[in-house]
Amino acid sequence: PLLDGLHKADTLLSLGDLLMITGEWDQAENVGRQALELTERGGDHIKSAECQRLLGALERHRGNYPLALTWLQKSRRGFEALEDAANLRVVLREIGIVHWSQGEYRRALRYFRRCMQIAKSLGDIHGMSQALGNISIVYIAQDDDRRALRYAQRGLKLAEESGDRLGVSTFVGNMGTIYQSLGDYPRALVCFTRYLNLSQELGFR
Numbered sequence: 001p002l003l004d005g006l007h008k009a010d011t012l013l014s015l016g017d018l019l020m021i022t023g024e025w026d027q028a029e030n031v032g033r034q035a036l037e038l039t040e041r042g043g044d045h046i047k048s049a050e051c052q053r054l055l056g057a058l059e060r061h062r063g064n065y066p067l068a069l070t071w072l073q074k075s076r077r078g079f080e081a082l083e084d085a086a087n088l089r090v091v092l093r094e095i096g097i098v099h100w101s102q103g104e105y106r107r108a109l110r111y112f113r114r115c116m117q118i119a120k121s122l123g124d125i126h127g128m129s130q131a132l133g134n135i136s137i138v139y140i141a142q143d144d145d146r147r148a149l150r151y152a153q154r155g156l157k158l159a160e161e162s163g164d165r166l167g168v169s170t171f172v173g174n175m176g177t178i179y180q181s182l183g184d185y186p187r188a189l190v191c192f193t194r195y196l197n198l199s200q201e202l203g204f205r
Contacts, residue, residue, distance in 0.1 A: 009038035009047055016054050020061060028058050046087070049078030053091045060098050068098050089118040089127055096134060105138050112138065129158035129167055136174065149178045169198035 012035035019028035036051035056071030072095045079088040096111030112134040119127030132155030139148035152175050159167035176191030 005038045006042045006044055006047070009035040009042070009044070009051075012038070013047065013050055013054060016051075016058075020054070020058050025058060025062060029055065032058065045078060045082055046084060049075045049082070049084075049087065049091075052078065053087075053094065056091075057094050060094065060101070063101075065098050065102055069095065072098065085118050085122055086124070089115050089122070089124070092118070093130065093134065100134070100138055100141070103141075105142055108138050109135060125158050125162045126164060126167070129155045129162065129164060131155075132158065133167070133171060133174070140174065140178065143181075145178050145181050149175065149182075152178065165198060165202060169195055169202060169204075172198065 012031050016028045016031040016035060019025075019031060032051055032054045036048060036055070039045075039047040039051055052071050052075035056068045056075060059065070059068035059071060062068075072091055075091045076088065076095065079091060092111045093115050096108045096115065099105075099111065100108035112131050115134070116128060116131035118124075119131055132151045136148045136151035136155060139145075139151065152171050156168060156171035156175070159171055172191045173195040176188045176195060179185070179188035179191060
């Protein structure tokens with residue numbers, strides 16, 4: 001039955017995400033393609049776009065950036081047509097990361113800034129914090145440490161407000177690196193110490 005197929009696609013999509021995170025990329029691709037076929041057959045455009053995003057993210061992890069962009073741009077067009085702003089923000093971030101990974105910083109910034117605008121319009125504090133963090137790492141890559149620091153400080157404040165401890169740890173670690181690059185070793189030490197403490201609390205080694 002059609003409903004059963006869509007329920008199965010939803011389960012496959014969740015499984016695909018998990019397989020991607022654990023590095024089982026071939027299995028994740030097979031599962032993602034199965035889910036996409038079921039959602040397209042069932043006419044579920046939102047889930048189809050989510051499957052395309054999964055396959056794009058998978059190719060990004062593999063380092064196959066042209067194919068990643070092909071899938072992610074399909075997903076973007078789907079979410080734009082559906083006016084699904086929350087999912088659109090997520091896929092735009094993925095596209096920005098692909099461009100950042102290739103050293104295409106101007107394009108990456110364009111996508112990350114659009115993520116910021118959408119998150120702000122939705123009142124999504126976590127999304128805003130994420131976007132600020134992404135913008136910050138672009139400036140780190142461009143050796144613009146002071147601008148990178150300003151965005152990281154703004155992102156850290158939002159991560160703290162939302163109780164995002166993983167986000168806080170990422171920000172303070174990045175800020176430690178920035179302060180070290182700027183020659184501000186006392187502040188770098190404070191950030192690195194806080195990062196180590198948070199990492200231990202979160203169970204990282």
